[in-house]
Amino acid sequence: MAAPVLHSDILNTLGAEIAGGDLAAGDVLTLAELAERFNVSRTVVREVMRILETLGMVRAKRRVGLTVQPAGSWSVLDPQVIAWRLAGAGRAEQLRSLTQLRVALEPTAARLAASTGQHACPELVQLAARMRQLGEQGLGDTPEYLAIDVRFHTLLLTSGGNEMFAALAGSVAEVLTGRTKLGLTPAHPAHTAVENHEELARAIEVGDPVRAEAHARAVLDTVWAEVDYASQVERGRSTPE
Amino acid sequence: MAAPVLHSDILNTLGAEIAGGDLAAGDVLTLAELAERFNVSRTVVREVMRILETLGMVRAKRRVGLTVQPAGSWSVLDPQVIAWRLAGAGRAEQLRSLTQLRVALEPTAARLAASTGQHACPELVQLAARMRQLGEQGLGDTPEYLAIDVRFHTLLLTSGGNEMFAALAGSVAEVLTGRTKLGLTPAHPAHTAVENHEELARAIEVGDPVRAEAHARAVLDTVWAEVDYASQVERGRSTPE
């Protein structure tokens, strides 16, 4: 419209529209059309579409235009795509997918972190202790607790030395934040959860991969149960169709 | 040089050079320089660089140029980046990272696949049976066995209904192929491995998440041991530094 906006604005707008379903798979866009819509030259639109094409969200074909691709071909692991989906209509499903991914990753990440030596471990133990303090004071749903939790799990994914795990740390943090925002975090965390965090941190510090993995799995079994329950509720709500 | 090559050629060339280390972090490129090198206009180069920027491999700065970014900021989960790293100098490390990721994912994927119902399961059982046949004939290192193996694990990651797991299926297949190419696959697979594959397929078919996860973990413990051993060997070889 009026504002001759920045390059990334157009990218975010279109990315969000596709991720959010405003533009459905099979819809066809043309450069000229988009250029007019955003009041910019075709070159700008072109670069944006090239990025979206790289992300698998559109496919350029001559004589046809830019076809919006189905979600199946998106680069669903790209942080940008994740962000768009988290912001839009696919939020719930994206949170579930990410949580499942997190459940899968963290035990192995713990194992790795315990194997590679005692790099960032003192901090993990401190964080776990702080979580216990806050939890016992009924502050489990505060921003500070969330920050500690995010830091803990980020460190867990980062310490293993596997860059692919580390790359997902940001998205996992987003999941934790989202869960708190939705009010799913209890003010008084379960005793076992706190203890497993502490044991996990300790196991990594002393370099015990087996125990680290076991306690991480214990932490995430709780998470899995939550998601499982939530999806059952959702299924129960939406199956009448 | 001479050939006014396609857009994607330039992307692949530069991506591979950065991923392979020919262009080290901190190196600075300019549009004019690249345009001359590839005999194309600046516009083309610009679009390529914008994609590489999206992938976190370069960073554009005015007055400076395009600075190659360290591996830490790459989108290491992007299939294209993975392909470039697998093709170049980082191949060994990329294989290890992917294997660790695979070890983390598949048990949870099995759990998911067993939970969501009996969608693609008959084929899994058939594949496992075929693997046993071939294995008993000492054909564990043949292309056919590899194809079955790839199909099995792809199906495993795909059947859970989590698109993020599915997105990694292609890269996991690449790992399996790479392992066979390196001659690491035995002609006579271990009995336990074959049995665990069969049990895994059966558990998914009957919808038993716990057993599916357990057998998947059994399958991958072997894989983990291989990697662990390989990295120890490598460490032993390279630590004299």
Next chain:
DNA sequence: CCCATCAAAAGGTGCGATCATTGATGAGGC
């Protein structure tokens, strides 16, 4: 001697025109 300010250079950003490709369409022949 140091700092502030300004100007020039370097390079990313944006534009409109032109090229090449491909899907459609219609005519011709079997």
Next chain:
DNA sequence: GCCTCATCAATGATCGCACCTTTTGATGGG
């Protein structure tokens, strides 16, 4: 009546140019 092929036009791909932002360094004043 249907199939085939040639022509056409729509649209993405590419190009060269002009603009604007940023950085740097040089110069002048304190």
